[in-house]
Amino acid sequence: xxxxxxxxxxNSPTPVSITPSLNSTKKSQTIFHLLEWKKCLNMRDLQQIHxxxxxxxxxxxxxxxxxxxxxxxxxxxxxxxxxxxxxxxxQQPNIVIWNxxxxxxxxxxxxxxxxxxxxxxxxxxxxxxxxxxxxxxLKGCAQSLDFHEGKILHGHIIKFNxxxxxxIETTLITMYAAxxxxxxxxxxxxxxxxxxxxxxxxxxxxxxxxxxxxxALLLFxxxxxxxxxxxxxxxxxxxxxxxxxxxxxxxxxxxxxxxxSDMKVCVFLGTALVDMYTxxxxxxxxxxxxxxxxxxxVVAWSAMIxxxxxxxxxxxxxxxxKEMVTESDQNPNEITIxxxxxxxxQVGDLDLGRWVHAYIxxxxxxxxxSLQNSLIDMYSKCGRIDTACQIFYDMPERDVVSxxxxxxxxxxxxxxxxxxxxxxxxxxxxxxxDDITFIGxxxxxxxxxxxxxxxxHFQNMKVQYGIPPKLEHYGCxxxxxxxxxxxxxxxxxxREMPMKPNGAIWGALLxxxxxxxxxxxxEEAANHLLNLEPENxxxxxxxxxxxxxxxxxxxxRMVRSLMHKRGIRKTPGCSSIVVDGVSHEFLVGGHxxxxxxxxxxxxxxxxxxxxxxxxxxxxxxxLLNIDEEEKEGSVSQHSExxxxxxxxxxxxxxxxxxxxxNLRVCTxxxxxxxxxxxxFQREIxxxxxxxxxxxxxGFCSCRDYW
DNA sequence: ATAGGGTTAG
Numbered sequence: 001x002x003x004x005x006x007x008x009x010x011n012s013p014t015p016v017s018i019t020p021s022l023n024s025t026k027k028s029q030t031i032f033h034l035l036e037w038k039k040c041l042n043m044r045d046l047q048q049i050h051x052x053x054x055x056x057x058x059x060x061x062x063x064x065x066x067x068x069x070x071x072x073x074x075x076x077x078x079x080x081x082x083x084x085x086x087x088x089x090x091q092q093p094n095i096v097i098w099n100x101x102x103x104x105x106x107x108x109x110x111x112x113x114x115x116x117x118x119x120x121x122x123x124x125x126x127x128x129x130x131x132x133x134x135x136x137x138l139k140g141c142a143q144s145l146d147f148h149e150g151k152i153l154h155g156h157i158i159k160f161n162x163x164x165x166x167x168i169e170t171t172l173i174t175m176y177a178a179x180x181x182x183x184x185x186x187x188x189x190x191x192x193x194x195x196x197x198x199x200x201x202x203x204x205x206x207x208x209x210x211x212x213x214x215x216a217l218l219l220f221x222x223x224x225x226x227x228x229x230x231x232x233x234x235x236x237x238x239x240x241x242x243x244x245x246x247x248x249x250x251x252x253x254x255x256x257x258x259x260x261s262d263m264k265v266c267v268f269l270g271t272a273l274v275d276m277y278t279x280x281x282x283x284x285x286x287x288x289x290x291x292x293x294x295x296x297x298v299v300a301w302s303a304m305i306x307x308x309x310x311x312x313x314x315x316x317x318x319x320x321x322k323e324m325v326t327e328s329d330q331n332p333n334e335i336t337i338x339x340x341x342x343x344x345x346q347v348g349d350l351d352l353g354r355w356v357h358a359y360i361x362x363x364x365x366x367x368x369x370s371l372q373n374s375l376i377d378m379y380s381k382c383g384r385i386d387t388a389c390q391i392f393y394d395m396p397e398r399d400v401v402s403x404x405x406x407x408x409x410x411x412x413x414x415x416x417x418x419x420x421x422x423x424x425x426x427x428x429x430x431x432x433x434d435d436i437t438f439i440g441x442x443x444x445x446x447x448x449x450x451x452x453x454x455x456x457h458f459q460n461m462k463v464q465y466g467i468p469p470k471l472e473h474y475g476c477x478x479x480x481x482x483x484x485x486x487x488x489x490x491x492x493x494x495r496e497m498p499m500k501p502n503g504a505i506w507g508a509l510l511x512x513x514x515x516x517x518x519x520x521x522x523e524e525a526a527n528h529l530l531n532l533e534p535e536n537x538x539x540x541x542x543x544x545x546x547x548x549x550x551x552x553x554x555x556x557r558m559v560r561s562l563m564h565k566r567g568i569r570k571t572p573g574c575s576s577i578v579v580d581g582v583s584h585e586f587l588v589g590g591h592x593x594x595x596x597x598x599x600x601x602x603x604x605x606x607x608x609x610x611x612x613x614x615x616x617x618x619x620x621x622x623l624l625n626i627d628e629e630e631k632e633g634s635v636s637q638h639s640e641x642x643x644x645x646x647x648x649x650x651x652x653x654x655x656x657x658x659x660x661x662n663l664r665v666c667t668x669x670x671x672x673x674x675x676x677x678x679x680f681q682r683e684i685x686x687x688x689x690x691x692x693x694x695x696x697x698g699f700c701s702c703r704d705y706w
Numbered sequence: 707a708t709a710g711g712g713t714t715a716g
Contacts, residue, residue, distance in 0.1 A: 066707040099708045135709040170710040202711040209712090236712040271713040302714040310715095335714050342715090370716075401716080 041071050043078060050086065066096050073104030080108045095130050103136040111140030115149055129156065131165045138171035142178035150175045164193065170202050177206025197228050205237040213241035217250065230257075232269050239272040243279040251276040267293060271300045278307025283316075298330050306339035314343035315583055318352060332359070334367040341374040345381035348659040348687060351581045353378045373401045380409030383657045383685040383692060400434055407440035413692045414702040416448020423457075435467050442476035446483055447691055447702075454480045471497075475505050482512030487521050503533045510539065511664075514546050522546040537563070537570045574661045575639035579650045586642035595646070602645040603637065610675050617668060638669050640686055648680060660688045674698050 041049075050068060053059040065086070072083035087093060087101045098121050105114035118137055121127050134157055141150035154172060162168055169192050176185035189195070189203045200223040207216035220230070220238055230238065235258055242251035255273060258265065265273070270293045277286035290296070290304045301324045308317035321340050324330060332340070337356060344353035353375075360371055372395050379388040392398070392406045403426040410419035423441050426433065433441075438461045445454030458477055461467045474497045481490035490509055494501050506528045513522030526543040529536065540563040547555040572587040586593060593599060640658050647656035665673075665688050677684050678698030686693045694701035 063707045070708070096708050103708070130708090132708050139710080165709095167710045174711065196710095198711050200711085205711060231711095233712050240713075268713050273713095275713065297713095299714045304714090306714065333714090338715050367715095374715095 041075075043075065043082070046072055046075075046079070046082065062094060062097070065090065066100055069097065069100050069104070073100065073107065077108060080104055080110075093125070093127075095127055095133070098125070098127055099130070099132045099136065102133065106136045106140040106143070109143065111144040111146065114140045115146075129160060131162050131168060134162065135167045135171045138168070138175040142171070142175045145179055147179035147181065150179060166192075166194065166196065166199070170199050173199070173202045173206060177202070177210060180210060182206060182210055182212070195226070195228070197231055197234065200226075200228050201231070201234040201237060204234060204241075208237040208241045208244075211244065213244040216241040217245075232263050232266065235263065236268055236272040239269075239276040243272075243276040246280050248280040248282060251280060265289070265293070267295060267297050267300050270296075271303045274300065274303045274307060278303070278310060281311055283307060283311055283313065296328065296330065298333050298336060301328065301330055302333070302336040302339060305336060305343075309339045309343045309346070312346070314346040317343040318347065318349065318583075331363065334365050334371060337365065337371060338374050341371075341378045345378045347576060347578065347583050348382050348657050349578045349581070349583060350379075350382040350384065350657065351578065353382055369395070369397060369399055369402065373399075373405050376402065376405040376409060380405070380412060381687070383687065383694075385409055385413045385415070398429070398431070400431055400437065403429075403431055404434075404436045404440055407437060407444065411440055411444035411447055412690075413694075414447050416444045416450050419444030419448075420450070420453060433461075433465060433467075435470060435473070438467065438469075439472050439476060442473060442480065443690075446476055446480035449484055451480060451484045451486065469497075471499055471502060471505075474499075474501070475508065478505050479508040482508050485512070485516050487512060487516060487518055491521060501528070503529055503536065506532065507538070510542050514542050514549070517546070517549055519546055519550055519552070534566060535568060537568050540568065541570060573639040575643040575658050576661075577643040577647050577656065577658050579647065584643070584646055586639045586646070588639045588642075589637040590639070590642070593642075593646070595649075596642075598649060599642055599645050600637075602649050603641060606641075606645055606648070606676060606680075609679050610672060613675050613679050615672060615675050617672075638666065640665065640669055641672060644673065644676060644684060647684075648676075648682065656682060657685045657687065660686060664688045664690070665693055670700065674700055 046068070050059075053061075053064060053068065058064050069083045069086055072079045072086065075082075083101060083104050087097065090097060093101075098117075102114045102117050102121075105111070105117060114137060118129070118133070121129070134153060137153055138150060140146070141153065153175075157163055157168055157172070169188055172188045173185045176182070176188065185203065185206050189199070192199060200219070204216045204219050204223070207213070207219060216237060220234070223230070223234075235254060238254055239251060242248075242254065254276075258269065258273075263269065270289055273289045274286045277283070277289065286304065286307055290300065293300060301320075305317050305320050305324070308314065308320065317339065321332070321336070321343070324332065324336070337360060340356055341353065344350070344356065356378075357375055360375075365371060372391055375391050376388045379385070379391065388406065388409050392402060395402060403422070407419050407422050407426070410416075410422060419440065423433070423437070423444075426437070438457065441457050442454055445451070445457065454477065458469065458473065461473070462469060474493060477493050478490045478501075481487070481493065487509065490512070494505060494509070506525045510522055510525040510529060513519075513525060522543065523546075526539055526546075529539045533539065540559050544556045544559040547553075547559065572590065574585060574587055576583050576585045578584070584593060586599070590596070591600075640660055643658045644656060647658070665686055670693070673684055673686065673693075673695050675698060676682065677695035684695040686695070691702060
């Protein structure tokens, strides 16, 4: 009596009949066809087929058994477990079955198990590997960057006389390139008798991923000279090389070629295009590609979101992230979250930052340390240095980046002593500081006015740690000495530094010259800056303020006419505040905000109250920032004041955090906000370019310049 | 019956 079982395709009720006769070719083909019938089988179906195979005896039909295992490993981890169970019950598996199970381990990101299996295969099973064995194993080595094992496998390949197999050669190139040994990869490539599209692509990809983008593009030229055409995969590597080089022209050419060819813009290729465009700063083109993608996975979303972040367009990044969470079926992964946290830090969106913090726990994201590091950075840049400390304290393991984030965060909050204390603890913990650490340390000294400590750390960095100071370190020193009023000493550092000082360095000196009324050095710094950055409106303003303080009106007029002649306008100050998860932006004297009427009424109210409390607007400097007609009104309408008024309007209590872009809090606003905090009983935190200013009860936490 | 090259961060 024949056995009946229903096929797994539920709307196809045709029963398949199988008689338990072993060596019948016809019947064995039935099972075999069944296994070939669908590309993807679920566990239930597989188990049914497996059961039938045992009952009918087809379990001994090797091709069918291989197919069964092959189907099983193409599923999830349950499938792999099932496959290895079947495998373990197979007596004397042949090489084909071995190859299949080894591939299963590699494809499930278990390269170590694959290698152990291979050793078993050689030693226990005494089975000789063939040309199908090594591609999977080498792919595993490439995955886990197992250079040592990879080289051993290369030895085996030679021993088993398989060196001139095209597939093996390709995976050898991939393995060596993944492990960073481009010379060996190239050596394999050069020795090859024939090279197809895939071979070229794997060598090009090797250069691209090892940060040799020029070599990648050069090799592509050779590939074309040899008459091989690129395909989608080649294009992905080429685009990533263009992204690294920020070579928009080349990138556009590739995009054009893709459009003119019959290549399909799949997620992979689309993401590579998005990445290329964002790295080249062409966000609109990137977004266009992104919007036209038929389906978007996490990687595509992450590429677009971090593209916005890298181009300082965090508001758009967060808008897109919210769309991803609400309107797509894709779950943010570690990389998405890293970008989003950095966006939260940029715009000061503490609410969303907290949501993301909770999400990390809820989603059970891996890559724990970098996420915690990012959280530290986010909290400290959103004004919550206390929470940042707590996270740091709770971390079971910390790396250099964790310590750097903590030191930089403390420095940003003007907590110089605490930052230096943290640096000491870091050394006690045996963590080797790097160049970034010293940027944190030196900027902590600079914000805390700790001149001697700063100089000592600068020396130690060179002598004790052997870290050669970069431009940024000299910048910190110039800033440190300048802020402390040691202008000549700052100048000495500029003279001594082995590289050409950049705008930031002359800018630090110039700002200090304004504070300490040093016309001579100020002129010198400004002249350097006007050469380096003729478009920088701040320079003209600072210089004219320096002259104005000394009542050199002729010079003031000269600077202003120069500015006018060059067609440079002062970029308006911009501040933002997040209320109920929405970031609101204000420009100086601006009326662009939908509720600006109310905000200006509030500002009038605030000004009245401040006057009663004895506030007199300080206008001697700022009035020169702006065109004559705007003078009177604009002083009291600085963007940070508008943002603060919005906060007073919209929130009942708590801490307001105002983020300023491209500016420092000016003297006038500083004294005004001190009073607001007292009169309105609010804690206000203002974050400007370089630091936080916490205002409470008429006092400010920061100590410099005021 | 079994095999190869690819995208997001730092």
